[in-house]
Amino acid sequence: MERAISRLPRWMKRWEWILVILILVVYAIFSGLQPENYTFPKLLNQTRVYMVDVGFMALGILVVLILGDIDISIGATAALSATVMAVTYNQGDGIPFIAAIALMLLTGAVCGLINGLLITRFPELFPMIITLSTQTLYRGIAYIILKDQSAGRFPGWFSKDLGYGSFSLFGLDVPIMLVCILAVLPVYYIWLHKSASGRRIFAAGTNLTASRYSGVQTGRIKMAAFILNGIMAALGGFFLTSRTGSVKYTLATGYEMQAIAIAVLGGASTSGGRGSVAGLLLALILMTGLKNGLMLVYNDAFILNLSIGLLLILIVLVPDIAGRIRRQNTVRRQRLTLKKT
Amino acid sequence: MQKEGLILQMEGITKIFPGIKALDDVMLDLRRGEIHALIGENGAGKSTLIKVLTGIHQPDAGIIRLNGEEVEMTDPLAARRRGIAAIHQHLATYPDLSVAENIFMGNEQTGGKIPAISWRKTREQAKALITSLGSDIDPMAEMGTLSVAQQQIVEIAQALSQNAKVLIMDEPTAALSLRESEELYSIVKGLKEKGTSIILISHRLEDIFSLADRVTVLRDGRYIGTWDIRETNSEMLVKHMVGRTIDQFYPKKTAPVGEQILKVEGLSRTGFFEDVSFTLHAGEILGLTGLVGAGRTEVVEVLSGVTRPDKGRIYILGEEKDITSPHEALRQGVSLLPEDRQKQGLLLPWSVQDNITLPRLDLHQKRGILSPESEAKTGDEYIGMLNIKARSGRDTAESLSGGNQQKVVISKLLTCGSRIIIMDEPTKGVDVGSKAAIYKIMCDLAAEGYGILLVSSEMPEVLNLCDRALVMREGRISAVFIREEMEPEKLLKAAMPLDKSRKGNAEYA
Structure with a gap:
């Protein structure tokens, strides 16, 4: 068995296959338990809840994780950006919604810029602590703007078509939102895995000093990654708002952890240098299937979170343990051949 | 079967790691009171x-x-208890604690x-140990304030405090x-x-040659003799060590020295070096030598954009340039081959070819997408050209030996075309x-019209390779020698700190 695995070609030994297997297992279990409710069309409809807003935020944080940094202010960034959008649009009738969206994206970019500046200028401080502070700051500003109110007047297409709209494809109802994230994923895939600047991002995350000595502009790359992360967080907030229909300062609370969990489950490492867009997509699908199934069976958000937590620990441990067993087996085999001779 | 005077005998030692036999039937014996050198190339199993x-x-x-009695070293503590102590190249000390505390760490002196x-006993015993070594380090000094050499003396004192009979020193003078x-x-x-018996x-x-009584050579995990x-x-x-004769260790450098390609004027970085000026020509190998800490690395860091100078001008091919980053320098x-190849030169978990193409990824793009074929081609090209010992360009850099890793870093420089x-x-x-291979590459590069600035602490390297040599002392260039004038004594004298001559002058005044 061990030998058979080690003979497989490189592409078949990828982490992504484990995610594919897990997806199939989860689908088999829950469609067995709930054959009426756990069906592909229903799951497809649920993707708008579990895949889109978190997906955008996970893509943003993926680049930051590959660089070996972390940003836990993205939930707050989403809240502040969405607040700016809602408040701008509600100022008066003359303001076009597109201007509000532009301002929202700008807000996200500025939030990311502040994080990036603090992290690149003060390398001795932990990114975790810096973004913990800015998290409070951004959500605080959202609170100052909105107080405890919620802002919920948006153009009809925003909540109706984007939030709940879908179109028919081969007899299936495909949410419009899902198409948005599915359109962005290939762009990220090509950028991160196939382009020179993507390679440099992985390089900077693997060894910052050596990359800098090799002419990689590490400072610029980090700034760009944080700004883009802010924009992606704002987009996450945008799609979340279209789904919930209103903005409060508490929007997207806890989403930073969900996004990080998705990226890590997809193969990213918090110590930098590793991450996969394909893995991220599979992690999103796995989470959708799992959360949906758990909600159907238990209908309890606490059980849901507990199960997801357990699963994450297991999944992060599995490759580590597998590696250890593999190393031990190699040594044992060599010792056996030694004794024979 | 104990032989007279042998304190330690290791016989038939075999050790296997995943994928490699690191040691294959190796033996080593150590006499009482001898210095026994253990040598071999990197990866030989020392x-x-x-x-x-x-x-x-x-x-x-x-x-x-050990003393004729078969023992099992189950863990580092067991070895220490039996009187075997190792002093490593990378010191494991507590920089914020005192010398005395470091010596008796884990072996605290109780009493009263x-x-x-x-603390009185700790201090006194530490003092006694240090004095017995002929050193005058203050036992109450903070470890972090000592030089590397002094810290090593403290480590020796620590080993002695635990009655070490066998002392192992792994590259003690590297730093x-x-x-x-x-x-x-x-x-x-x-x-x-x-x-005390010492393995060096x-x-x-x-x-x-100046220290050891006997020498044992290992090669590829095997005992040679x-x-x-x-x-x-x-x-x-x-x-x-190499398993073959090296006929030409230092190749003859024949390249003529051409036009001036680099000129540095009055370069200063406060606290590191002052008023450094020199020129470098095409086809020239220019040595930059001096003691560790004289400011050599700091000078080349400024030239390659890692740090910024406070004062001074840099001219490249006659034009004044402002080098703001390594990116700009390239x-x-x-191009810089950095001092620490593992931390500054390579991405260790990456493949050889990915390391080589990193500085010039722009050469391997087709419509914005990296071409794996083009990268593999470049990787193979350099593996062949520099004779890098790897099975393929897909081997990871960390799986290579030190010398081959260095060749990968040199390949990176060459791709830049600087x-x-x-x-x-x-x-x-x-x-x-x-080493011989790297020297040959340097001479070939010079022959092709590159200008090479070689920072080196190894006197033979400077003497045999360089057309000219700059010597740095305490942040300043103290002397420049042309090839014909270079002599070891002159270079050393120019590198040594000025304390004595200063005192001399004071007496005159």
Whole structure:
């Protein structure tokens, strides 16, 4: 068995296959338990809840994780950006919604810029602590703007078509939102895995000093990654708002952890240098299937979170343990051949 | 079967790691009160043998006898208790604690009526130990304030405090200046006379000839032989280490020196170096030598954009340039081979070819997408050209030996096509065979019209390769020699600190 695995070609030994297997297992279990409710069309409809807003935020944080940094202010960034959008649009009738969206994206970019500046200028401080502070700051500003109110007047297409709209494809109802994230994923895939600047991002995350000595502009790359992360967080907030229909300062609370969990489950490492867009997509699908199934069976958000937590620990441990067993087996085999001779 | 006077016998030691036989039936015996050199190229198994002896690794076969009695080194503590102590190249000390605390760490001196650490006893014993080594380090000084050499003396004191009978020194002088090395070696000789047995691992053959009584050579995890030092010479040892004769260690440099390509004027970085000026020409190998800490690395860091100067001008091909980052330096045609290849030169988990293409990824793009074929082609090209020992370009950099890793870093420089190549200690920690190869590459580059600035602490390198040599002392250039004028004594004199002559002048006044 061990030998058979080690003979497989490189592409078949990828982490992504484990995610594919897990997806199939989860689908088999829950469609067995709930054959009426756990069906592909229903799951497809649920993707708008579990895949889109978190997906955008996970893509943003993926680049930051590959660089070996972390940003836990993205939930707050989403809240502040969405607040700016809602408040701008509600100022008066003359303001076009597109201007509000532009301002929202700008807000996200500025939030990311502040994080990036603090992290690149003060390398001795932990990114975790810096973004913990800015998290409070951004959500605080959202609170100052909105107080405890919620802002919920948006153009009809925003909540109706984007939030709940879908179109028919081969007899299936495909949410419009899902198409948005599915359109962005290939762009990220090509950028991160196939382009020179993507390679440099992985390089900077693997060894910052050596990359800098090799002419990689590490400072610029980090700034760009944080700004883009802010924009992606704002987009996450945008799609979340279209789904919930209103903005409060508490929007997207806890989403930073969900996004990080998705990226890590997809193969990213918090110590930098590793991450996969394909893995991220599979992690999103796995989470959708799992959360949906758990909600159907238990209908309890606490059980849901507990199960997801357990699963994450297991999944992060599995490759580590597998590696250890593999190393031990190699040594044992060599010792056996030694004794024979 | 104990032989007279043998304190330690290791026989038939075999150790297996995933994928490699690190040690294959290796033996080593150590007499009481001898200095026994253990040499071999990187990856020959020296460190593994030491780790087996100190209980860090368990051997898969073989026996260890201590004073004729078979022992098992189950863990590092067991080895320490039996009187085997190792002083590593990378010191494991507590920089914020005092010298005395460091010496008695884990072996605290209690005493008096209450069961607590007796600081008086600790201090006195530390003082006694240090004095017995012939050193005058203050036992209450903070460890972090000492020089590397002094810290090593403290480590020796620590080993002695635990009654070490066998002392293992792994490349003890790698980070030391010449004078510090000599100090350390006189201490080692003193220990030997008191009956301590010492295993010395060193790449510097000169050290081995001046210190060791016997020498054992390992190659590719195998035992090659043990010789009395008087029966050997350096050619013979090199031959045993490499497994072949190296006819031309230092290639003859024939390239003519051409036009000026780099000129530095009055370059200063406060606290590191002052008023450094020199020129570099095409086809020239210019040495930059001096003691560790004289400011050489800091100068080349400024030239390659890693740090910024406070004052001074840099002209490249006659034009004044402002080098703001390594990226900018590469664009202006200045490449640096950094001092620490593992931390600054390579992405260790990455493949050889990915490392090589990293500085010039722009060359491998087709419509914005990287071409794996183009990258593999470049990787194979350099693997062939520099004779890098890897199965393919997909091998990871960390799986290569030190010398081959260095060749990968050199490949990276070559892809940049810079005319000015700066090499900071290119042969540090590199085995003899790769050293010769690197020298050859340098001469070939010079012949092709590159200008090479070679930062080196190794005198033979400077003497044999360089057209001119700059010597730095305490942040300033103290002398410039042309090839014909270079003599070891002159270079040394220019590198040594000025304390004595200053005193002399004061007396005059």
